[in-house]
C-alpha cells in the first residue's frame with residue numbers, strides 16, 4: 001500500500017521492525033478493537049485493513065463501521081466462514097459446494113462412537129480458531145482418537161474445541177486461492193501453493209506456512225474457471241442468501257482431487273505467507289481494490305496481475321513450531337540484492353534500534369522471476385546472507401515435482 005501514489009501515511013498496530021520502515025507503529029494489540037477504533041478516529045485514518053482472523057471474528061469491522069470508519073474485511077457474521085468450521089461446512093453442504101464428506105459433533109461420546117465406525121483415513125478438526133493447529137490428518141485410529149480427546153476432553157484449544165468436524169481424508173494437490181468481493185460482485189483473484197510442514201519433503205509438524213510460490217504449476221485456465229464457477233462464486237452467493245454478504249478477501253484452501261476442486265477450509269483474510277507472493281504480482285493499485293470493496297464498486301475495476309512467477313521462503317526461529325527464543329539479533333538484512341523483497345513477521349526493534357527476532361516465523365524472503373525456477377534461485381542465492389542464531393528454513397520451496 002505504501003507504493004500507492006494516493007497513500008500518504010500508514011500506521012501499523014502493533015507493527016514490527018519491517019513496518020517501522022514504511023509506517024508509524026502503534027503499540028496497541030490487534031485484539032483491542034475499541035482502542036483501535038479510537039486511534040483511527042483520532043488520527044483521521046481513512047481506511048483500515050484488518051490482517052488477522054481474531055479481530056475479524058470478534059467484530060472489529062462492525063465496531064469500525066458503527067463509528068463511521070471505512071474498513072476492509074468481513075463483518076463478524078461473514079467472518080464465521082473461518083471462525084467456525086461447522087458453520088463453513090454447513091454452508092458448503094447446504095449449497096452443494098464440493099468438499100469432503102464429513103460430520104459435525106458437539107458431544108464427545110457421539111463423536112467417538114462415529115469415529116470408531118470409520119474405516120478410511122480420517123481428518124479431525126476443531127471447530128474454532130486454533131492458529132492453524134486445529135487439524136489432525138490421522139494415519140491410524142489411535143491418532144484420530146487421541147486428537148479427538150485432546151480437542152474435546154483435554155480441551156487444548158479451549159472453547160474452539162466445543163465442536164469438532166470428522167471428515168474423510170482427500171488426496172490431491174493443495175492450493176490456496178484468493179478472491180475479492182464486495183456486497184454484490186466478486187473478482188477471482190490469484191492462487192499460490194503454501195508449504196505447511198516445517199521440514200523439507202513435507203515432513204514434521206504443521207506450521208502457519210514455511211514458504212510459497214505463485215502461480216501453482218498445475219493451475220490451468222480451465223481449472224481456474226472451475227474453481228471460480230464451482231467454488232468461489234457459489235460461496236459468495238450463498239453468503240448473500242444467508243444474510244451475511246462477504247466483503248473483503250476470501251481465502252479458499254483447496255484440494256485438487258481427481259474428481260475436481262474441493263474445499264478444505266476458508267479463511268476470512270489474506271494468507272501468510274501467500275500474500276507475500278501474490279501481491280508482488282499485482283499490477284492494479286491495491287488501494288483501488290480495497291476502496292472498491294469497501295464502497296461496493298468492485299465491478300468498475302479491472303484487476304490485473306503480471307505473468308511473472310513469485311517465490312517466498314520463510315526464515316523461522318530455532319525450535320519453531322515448538323518453543324523458540326526471542327530477541328536474537330538479525331544481521332545481513334541490507335546485504336541482499338536490490339530485487340529481493342524481505343517481509344518481516346516476528347521482528348521488532350530493540351532499545352538500540354537494532355532488528356531482533358520476536359516470533360516463530362521471522363522473515364519471508366521473496367523474489368519475482370520470469371519462471372518459478374528463476375525466482376526460486378534468486379531467493380536461495382540471497383537467503384544465506386541474512387542470519388540470526390538458530391534460524392532455519394526449507395530448502396525445497398517451489399521444487400514442486402518432488403514435494404506436492
Ligand code: AMP
Pocket residue numbers: 100123132135137167168169170171174196253264265
Ligand atoms: P485446514 O486448516 O483445514 O486447511 O487444514 C490444515 C491442513 O490439513 C491442510 O492444509 C491439509 O494439508 C490438511 N487437511 C485438511 N482437511 C483435509 C482433508 N479433508 N483431507 C486431507 N487433508 C486435509
Ligand code: GLY
Pocket residue numbers: 132194208209267270271272273274
Ligand atoms: N498460510 C496459511 C494461512 O495463512 O492460514
